[in-house]
Amino acid sequence: MIERIWSGRSPLWLLLLPFSWLYGLISNGIRLSYQLGWRRVWRASVPVVVVGNLTAGGNGKTPVVIWLVEALQRQGLRVGVVSRGYGGKADRYPLLLDEATTTAAAGDEPVLIYQRTHAPVAVSPGRSEAVQALQARGDIDVIVTDDGLQHYALARDIEIVVVDGVRRFGNGWWLPAGPMRERAGRLASVDAVIVNGGEVQGTEIAMRLQPGQAVNLHTGQSKPLTELPQIVAMAGIGHPPRFFSTLKQQGVTPIKEVAFADHQAYSEAELRALTSAEQALIMTEKDAVKCRQFAAENWWYLPVDADIPAQAAAELLDKIKALVK
Known part of the structure; x- marks a missing residue:
């Protein structure tokens, strides 16, 4: 049912529009408060790369995070990953993952990223706390955040948005009438748009999930x-x-x-x-x-791996590497 509503195939989305307007008003107000300096933005001492999305639901974001971390590691960079840890409940935060960390404590995506990449991973609802926990190790060149595009309390240097190329943005409306956390116009301000399946548009980067x-x-x-x-x-x-x-x-x-x-x-x-x-x-x-x-x-x-064209991948990696001191 929710897919029918968000795609516009069900007229029920019209009944939810007032709630969407409220969602949009609040989310835009939060973003504006950070842009105007009314709320404090915390900046890390190393570059921060956000991999996020504009819509609710699966877009292929986690495979892109894994691809990016592994690609940067192959370039000789020491990469740390931060996540909110959705679905997990730890006794304390920030939580630094190790081999014994369970998904009940950290959430499924952070554990998957840790097991696949062997990169340091920290989880906290306050992402700046997670970044600080990683920086305290003293061996991090760049931070990749799993989701957090709308977490404006953490300053970022590169923003990457992952889009489902088949479903795209549905009816284009904010939650709950549509799938949008932010409207599609937000893409104009990000550094890269990676499209999972479907057809790419303009300067978007094509990506396919390659099963093993x-x-x-x-x-x-x-x-x-x-x-x-x-x-x-x-x-x-x-x-x-x-x-x-x-x-x-x-x-x-x-x-x-x-x-x-x-x-x-x-x-x-x-x-x-x-x-x-x-x-x-x-x-x-x-x-x-x-x-x-x-x-x-x-x-x-x-298992699946993100497959991104070599030239587009190289240009994105070069942009990130240029920020590392």
Whole structure:
């Protein structure tokens, strides 16, 4: 239903317009208060790169964060990552992740980024506190923030927006009548727009999510997706249909598709009930970080990597490197 409302296919969005106007008034007022100096903006001593989005729901932001961190690491830079840690509840903040940190404490996306990149990751609702915790280590050249485009209390040097190239901006309205956190005109002030799938427009950078082999949560074994037995697919991400579509593009048609809420906390019992022993449960890597400790032998995940054209990638990386002292 929410997809129909946000796309404009359901007239119910008209009933929500007054709430959207209020949302827009508040969000624009907050941004203006920082621009005019009425609220304090904190600036780090190293460059800060924000990777965010204008819409609610999954756009492919986390794969872009992972790609950017790994690309900067290959350039010899020491990268730290900060996140709000949505879906997690730590005993104290800021929280510096380590191998024992759970998704219950830090949230699923920070744990995924930490496990994939091995970069220092700090979580805090106040992102400046997370940045300070990383800077206290003394070995950080650049900070990448996972989301936080609308967190204007933290000064940023580069802004990157990730856009779902298929859904784009729906009906274009602020939440809740539409999917927008900020209106599309905000793109004119950012440094780069990366479009996940669909068609690019103007100076936008094309990006595709490139799936790897399926990985077994229990053993770590990898094999082609097409070699798995009958597949039941599940996804607890911002836009589950994208994951199910990816499976079909890889030549696999699940016998059942199960969509969960984004950042859902899973129980062993509810996931074991989805398959029989002869079937394979396939999930996203973001889901897998929450399930690995109680995984069954027939549970698999599909890792994906952001694929960005070499020239556009080089230009973006050069812009970031030029800020590092």
